[in-house]
Amino acid sequence: MDASVPVESDHQSVATKSYVADFVPLIRENLRFVLQRMGPAHGNGLVDTKYDIINARDFDEFGTIRSKEVVYGWIQGRALEALAGHAVWFQESKEPMGEDTVPLDTIRLALEGLVERLETIRLSQGGRLAFLMNSSGQPLEVGQDGQLRPRNGLKEVARSYTDIFYAKGLFAATRYLGDLPRMKIAQGIFDEAVEVIQASRFRSDQLALDPANSSLKTAAKRRTQATRMIALSGLPLFLEGTHDSRYLTLGLEFIRDVLDDYVNTEGQLDIPHCAMWEYTTMNGEPYFEGDCLPSLPGHAIEFAGLSLKFIRNCERYFDGQFREVISQFKRLLPQVFLTAFRLGWHPQGYGIYQSVDIVSGKPIYTQLPWWNLPEVIRAASECILVVPKEERADYFSVIDKCTKAFFEYYVKPPHLLAVQALDNSGKPDRSIPAVPDVDPCYHTGLSLIDSMKCFSAL
Numbered sequence: 107m108d109a110s111v112p113v114e115s116d117h118q119s120v121a122t123k124s125y126v127a128d129f130v131p132l133i134r135e136n137l138r139f140v141l142q143r144m145g146p147a148h149g150n151g152l153v154d155t156k157y158d159i160i161n162a163r164d165f166d167e168f169g170t171i172r173s174k175e176v177v178y179g180w181i182q183g184r185a186l187e188a189l190a191g192h193a194v195w196f197q198e199s200k201e202p203m204g205e206d207t208v209p210l211d212t213i214r215l216a217l218e219g220l221v222e223r224l225e226t227i228r229l230s231q232g233g234r235l236a237f238l239m240n241s242s243g244q245p246l247e248v249g250q251d252g253q254l255r256p257r258n259g260l261k262e263v264a265r266s267y268t269d270i271f272y273a274k275g276l277f278a279a280t281r282y283l284g285d286l287p288r289m290k291i292a293q294g295i296f297d298e299a300v301e302v303i304q305a306s307r308f309r310s311d312q313l314a315l316d317p318a319n320s321s322l323k324t325a326a327k328r329r330t331q332a333t334r335m336i337a338l339s340g341l342p343l344f345l346e347g348t349h350d351s352r353y354l355t356l357g358l359e360f361i362r363d364v365l366d367d368y369v370n371t372e373g374q375l376d377i378p379h380c381a382m383w384e385y386t387t388m389n390g391e392p393y394f395e396g397d398c399l400p401s402l403p404g405h406a407i408e409f410a411g412l413s414l415k416f417i418r419n420c421e422r423y424f425d426g427q428f429r430e431v432i433s434q435f436k437r438l439l440p441q442v443f444l445t446a447f448r449l450g451w452h453p454q455g456y457g458i459y460q461s462v463d464i465v466s467g468k469p470i471y472t473q474l475p476w477w478n479l480p481e482v483i484r485a486a487s488e489c490i491l492v493v494p495k496e497e498r499a500d501y502f503s504v505i506d507k508c509t510k511a512f513f514e515y516y517v518k519p520p521h522l523l524a525v526q527a528l529d530n531s532g533k534p535d536r537s538i539p540a541v542p543d544v545d546p547c548y549h550t551g552l553s554l555i556d557s558m559k560c561f562s563a564l
Contacts (some may be wrong), residue, residue: 121502122561125483125509129554132522134546135190137208139521140546144216151239152224153176154187155544159518159525171238171248171315171542178541179235181269181309182224182547186275186385187343189217189341192284192547195555217279220471221288224272237268237311243403248313266311267336273299274340281347289347294341300356303333328385328393331368334360335409340417354423357416361435364409368392369442372493375399377464378443381449382406384461398463400470403450404478407458410443411485414492415556418563440501447482448506455511456532456540460539473532477511477537479524480553487560505557524550 109546132219143154156165156172165172193213196204221246227243228235236245236257247257277292302308306329338360364514365371369382369388375392377399385393392399424432449467450458457474486501486508493501515532523544527535 113263118498118502118564119152122558122564125505126150126558126561128509129558130547131549132517133192133208133554136523136545136551137189137213139523140189141208141212141546143214144220150177150402151219152241153543153546154179154194155181155218155546156542157544159521159523159544160536161551162518162520165542170252171254173540175240176246176254177239178241178243178543179237180271180541181543181546182235182549183268183271183273183275185218186220186272186279186547187218188547188551189213190275190278191545191552191555193217194374195283198557214283217283219402221276221279221285224276225288225291228272228526235268235272237266238313248315251396264307264309265295265302266309267333268311269295270336270340271471274343277347278343282345293344293348296344298336300337304336308333311334312540317542328387329390330385331364331382331409332405333385333413335405338409338416339412342416345420345423349423351423354420354428357420358428358431358435361413361416362431364413365435366436366443369438371438378445379448380438380445381464382409382442383464398470399465400458401446401449401462401464403446403458403462404460404475404481406446407450407478407479407485410439410446411481411488411553412490413439414485418488418491423540436492439499440493443485443489443506444500447486450478451507452530452532454528454532455507456515456528457508457511460527469530473535473537474528474530474532474541476512476516476524476528477527477539477545477549479508479516480495480550482508483512484553484560485554487557491563 108447140153140155143157144151147464156174157163158165164496167173174504189381193210194209196210227455230321231243231245235243238246238248238257240246245257246254249255273292273296277289277296278513280288280292299308310330319426341357344350367386369380370377371380373379382401383392384405385400387393413435447458449462449464450457452474458478459469459471460475462468463468463470476478486504490498490501510523515528518525525534526544527537527539529535
């Protein structure tokens with residue numbers, strides 16, 4: 107990676123070609139790795155990416171959260187969406203993929219097998235997948251002694267993140283496969299989750315697997331913007347697959363809700379303009395922990411990027427009545443992005459902090475998760491399409507910094523996988539940002555593919 111790529115407007119073509127030259131081999135190798143982890147050596151027909159990137163070997167931790175026998179619902183849903191998204195991109199892309207590109211038939215067969223396996227499990231468990239389960243679908247939890255044990259009560263939660271990830275993935279996969287009945291099943295799951303979000307009955311099913319991360323410990327006392335953000339990521343899929351205009355108004359509603367309730371757009375607080383806090387109280391006020399106002403910069407960045415992606419993919423469906431609000435969003439979202447990036451960027455350039463106090467500007471939890479960087483690259487690329495041309499250089503500069511950091515500090519041979527996190531000194535951190543599995547081409551592959559789509563639109 108050449109960190110000195112020029113970013114002035116007359117050199118943007120050179121810059122984007124340099125990024126593409128880095129991204130395509132990584133996307134290809136990451137996909138090959140995920141497909142290998144679905145093969146006979148992994149036995150149960152599900153995606154297993156619990157792999158020690160630092161030592162380039164499988165984890166050997168039977169009976170723990172890193173065991174092959176343990177399955178994460180988030181990973182399965184994300185893998186479905188990612189495999190389908192990669193297949194579509196390989197099919198439609200004008201970028202040279204190289205002679206060793208994964209054949210589309212291989213991806214199709216993997217999708218067919220994974221859909222069948224997951225639907226069998228879901229139906230055996232009363233129509234739900236769990237965040238943490240065994241290969242038969244039995245929900246699990248981690249006891250105070252660190253041991254895995256069966257978990258009850260899944261049916262008591264109306265809908266959760268696993269439902270959204272699975273609905274998005276199932277819809278993307280079955281749309282690619284032409285399986286209309288299962289597309290409708292996925293749409294039903296997604297629509298129910300959206301209704302639960304709107305009724306404030308949605309609950310996170312994430313289990314805290316990193317003791318040092320306090321962000322999940324007070325979840326019952328506050329509301330997060332992440333529910334709308336994750337749902338927003340699925341709306342273009344469902345709109346393009348159904349042509350149902352409900353998804354247009356839902357997208358605008360969710361963007362407006364987050365901007366109104368979680369972003370300093372009107373100078374409500376004495377903090378930077380367009381700074382985004384992660385939580386509100388149950389009454390809708392900014393959620394403080396003492397004098398600290400927590401932000402998860404990666405989530406703010408992801409929200410800005412997904413919102414602009416929604417607008418880019420769906421704008422052709424809008425009529426004139428939405429022109430003014432879309433123009434407002436296009437002005438505000440790049441500011442949300444830049445404010446979050448500046449707040450979260452590590453002073454030595456190692457990545458984005460997991461959480462930061464907006465008031466003091468100091469990090470709360472200094473872990474640097476890998477997924478923040480591809481999300482920054484996607485969001486900055488989306489911003490480039492909507493900001494004035496004279497401002498594009500600022501966003502190319504961000505892409506340049508994050509591409510350099512990603513490939514220099516996170517990406518490791520032989521599979522070009524990114525270590526899950528770094529510590530504050532830039533060294534690999536073995537704690538778990540969300541789940542122990544390596545990213546199944548979701549945050550990394552899909553984000554970088556979206557970036558290249560933006561580059562093509564310049």
